[in-house]
Amino acid sequence: MASINILKFGVSSPSDTSPLNQLKAAGFSPHDILAVIGKSEGNGCVNDFSRTLSSRVWEPQIPRSAVTVFSGGTEGVLSPHVTFVVSDRSTTGLRAAVGRTRIIEPHEIGTSVQAFEVASSIQSILKESGVAIDQVRLILIKCPLLTSEKVEIIKSSGMPPVTTDTYESMAKSRYSSALGIAIALGELEEDGLHEAMWSQPCWSTKASCSSGAELEDCHILIIASDSSPGGLRAISGYMSDAIDARAITRLLEQVDRESGHVLQVFAKAEADPTGKIRGNRHTMNTDSDIHSTRHARAAVGGLLAGLVGETRLYVSGGAEDQGPPGGGPLCVVYRVAP
Template sequence: MNVALIPFDTAAPSDGSGVRRALRRLPLRDVLQLAVVAKVEGTATLNDVSRELASERIGAELQRAGSPALRRRSLQILSVGCEGITTPGGWLIASLKAPAGRGFGLALGHARSAPVAMHDRATRKHIGSAATAVRAAMRRAGLDRKAVELVLIKSPIRLAGGGPHVGSTAASRGAAALGAALALGDIYESDLRDGSLCTDWRLHGFRAMAFSGTETDCCEALVMGNRRGGDPLLRVERAVLSDILDAAPLAALAAGAKAIFFKAGIGRSGAVRGARTTVLTSELPPDKQLRAAASGVVGAILGTTRAFISGGAEHQAPPGACLAAVIRAAD
């Protein structure tokens, strides 16, 4: 497997010019699967249409560049919110046809679950759907559980039907994260209870970053890892940060980084290293504050504003911890 990694910037959610230029650099006839992973500027509220505008434009560019078949082989992982010093944009990440090789490097695959009914969202069935999507993506990537370094997973939001998780982006992310952890063997089915979601913080993975969205009705997973037969020119690497100020693990990922992913979290008390903050108590939504803060941390340590930064690490890491990952050039 060869992998193409092509960056692009956007001037607005509806701007497709960067994606169009990136697609021109892609050998479309050789594409097995394509993922468009991007940060979109917008308010990130439930009624924000920025993600829909971006998704529609990207879909149109995919169809223009290739065909409906290319669009069917593609997956969009879009996350709204570029607070701080994050440059809106992202990457095309594509698996390409290549002669079978024995080199060790990056491999990837993506998959979707069946639609998750509204009344099943933020329940055990939602968690199971996420696990199904991750397992299917692993098969397409040719990766076993131990070889998976990073899962990016998009998850639908419960918008109706009553219950404690209606309108909760946190519950959407948490269900996806628990499903990914289940698929990767980081937690077990016997660990889960009907009320575990967003209550039992002992349950978490450490290899998945989860994102919620109103534009999807299913779980959509992109899985990346390193294996024999992968692209020997690229690697994916990941680190767990004890908190948002834990610079050393992030700095260790810097060399040769070509794409950067960061999931920002904070403990349930809102404190960082024992000091009170107002992240969870001010008039500003916590996710916005976390994205802004993380953009400064990532920018200072890695020297770039181009990073996929998301807030809300529910069940994705130990409470208060953050995740970071890079696709980098192989040594």
């Protein structure tokens, strides 16, 4: 598992790969890229072609072993950008490892099969790279969804799809991936999976899962801290609800105490499924014009951008099993003076 650095740059459109020049100017080569994590400016839902476009233009530019994770939706103040995770020859204090599951068949999407594939892929990656579970700060996953065509493929094979609603399949897929992370990190027992899927939700604060039509397998990125010296740090936490400013300031205060500088924040956001936040009604789940994931990104993005003072943040929508219901995981990567 390589020592890594993290750099982020704005993009002028989903097809803009000019950040490669900025990466080179910063002394890195495209060969160093382990992952490109992007916020692209589509709707972040089923028909978000900004994600597909970004994957298409970026994948020929990066090593075959590298992964892309494009999360759609830059609602509100959020700014489209890419974050590079690159190998660094020097010891930085942070490490990363990437991998992929096998292709998830249409009828497996959003099921325990996907959860197990994710879990076992993460376990392999961790083993190969020699990272201990307690060093893991964040596991980012990009996973497939059900299109109308995939629903028909499932039906024509006589199986019941987990859902026929393509938007809802995004949530099912995120949830399966997150359970896979929970199993891999020992937060959930394998034989508790069935219950977790149906009746006893559990959650992980290291999981950040995003689904899309642009891929068939799951892309996995693990960011871990290293006991070795170096200027990079990552700390994790979670928002208890979508207005939990305290969860954010607590992490930012730790960065301040170490005189650090925030490089990136990774957050997930969702509309509270109860329809209320601290006792007051929200309307994200009854708005038939804008899906709740778009609302949630806009609101949590506004809060995070205000507190961090910058809008190129990774805020992704739909936090099923990723942090407590209505809340979501947070991971702050920062640099301290050497």
